[in-house]
């Protein structure tokens with residue numbers, strides 16, 4: 001992900017640009033008696049971007065300094081030191097104070113615990129995981145909102161790097177700062193300084209399922225299902241956004257699959273069109289959504305009865321929220337909320353409603369549905385988040401990886417939306433049955449062929465000779 005997005009309309013225009021960001025290799029050069037032994041570890045650079053012309057993130061990429069580890073003596077000169085900071089032991093207050101004091105620094109290397117990547121078991125451990133999650137999101141918010149005039153990298157903890165850290169600590173404990181003459185480790189990342197990335201194209205992907213036009217009707221209402229697929233995180237190379245963008249995308253694709261089965265037969269086709277949209281630029285004020293909406297012709301826009309935007313629906317337990325910008329008494333909102341509540345009831349979960357007015361003169365939106373509201377299309381956002389994240393928050397951070405997403409939660413989200421949308425008589429089970437139908441036929445054919453042979457299968461599907469033919 002890279003580039004230049006323009007957002008706005010109405011008030012001031014917000015311009016953002018991102019610098020080419022890379023996952024790089026860090027060379028650790030041990031300058032001890034061993035001679036210059038070198039080993040390599042993968043490192044991931046902190047994001048560098050501009051927002052409305054103001055610089056944020058890490059402004060340098062190349063690294064070539066000795067390694068050091070906290071604690072340091074007060075007033076120590078760290079201008080030629082790369083400080084290794086294990087996130088596990090991070091003192092955020094100290095880091096924040098250090099950054100705000102603008103003291104020179106050779107560079108920063110954060111060590112990320114492996115727990116981010118792998119599921120860990122056990123109650124005590126999962127408490128730690130909860131703590132880790134909050135530390136990481138605070139750290140990310142701190143790093144992406146400041147201008148750091150030095151290189152900043154992330155690496156995963158492993159035996160190799162932990163051994164280096166232990167060595168560095170032993171060296172630092174002797175009180176002698178590491179230098180070329182006293183030995184220690186040198187951290188080297190050789191890379192050209194990054195350049196501003198050129199304008200990316202914003203790609204929104206859409207799908208359309210036409211409803212069944214009945215007698216006397218010419219135009220059917222449309223219901224839109226939307227999910228934003230982009231991410232923004234402190235380390236772009238590690239920003240996968242499994243929950244923030246992945247869960248909504250997965251739910252949308254599955255709902256589209258179910259309904260395309262349903263709509264393939266006139267008997268089960270609904271009396272409304274379905275529009276599916278995967279939108280780009282979500283973290284950046286839902287910029288892609290705005291572009292997408294602007295590309296609609298008036299008739300399509302006016303035919304949309306409502307849109308359901310899916311945002312972070314992959315790691316909830318019992319409660320989801322329906323965020324709306326029209327008052328809950330509004331007839332459409334009421335209808336959507338009631339159908340969601342009904343299905344939620346059956347599933348034994350709760351859907352709450354949260355009303356937040358939009359400010360039409362402020363181009364900044366908090367939720368995706370607000371872009372719809374700005375062009376006067378009724379829309380809601382379904383999310384496990386009860387309050388709107390800040391700009392660039394909960395958009396695919398370091399912690400938002402595959403293992404925090406819970407399959408059951410996604411499945412229930414899909415069920416909730418699919419059933420709320422379906423024609424009253426179609427239940428999710430029927431939906432599933434229809435969608436499964438093709439697999440069952442395949443499975444059946446496979447079993448017949450393997451147990452009885454192809455001829456039997458063909459005979460089963462061959463129509464019995466008609467009476468007429470017999471008589472002739």
Ligand SMILES: *[C@@H]1O[C@H](CO)[C@@H](O)[C@H](O)[C@H]1NC(C)=O
Pocket residue numbers: 091092093094097
């Ligand atoms: C964290 O750093 C702050 C500021 O330097 C300090 O006052 C505090 O005692 C530290 N906390 C811990 C647990 O070390």
Ligand SMILES: *[C@@H]1O[C@H](CO)[C@@H](O)[C@H](O)[C@H]1NC(C)=O
Pocket residue numbers: 001229230231239240241245246247249250
């Ligand atoms: C989430 O966003 C990232 C970055 O834009 C992208 O690489 C990834 O494929 C997205 N995931 C899904 C499931 O869309």
Ligand SMILES: *[C@@H]1O[C@H](CO)[C@@H](O)[C@H](O)[C@H]1NC(C)=O
Pocket residue numbers: 011359360361362363
């Ligand atoms: C709406 O947004 C504008 C522009 O950002 C701001 O000046 C104004 O105070 C906002 N109004 C409200 C009621 O928040």
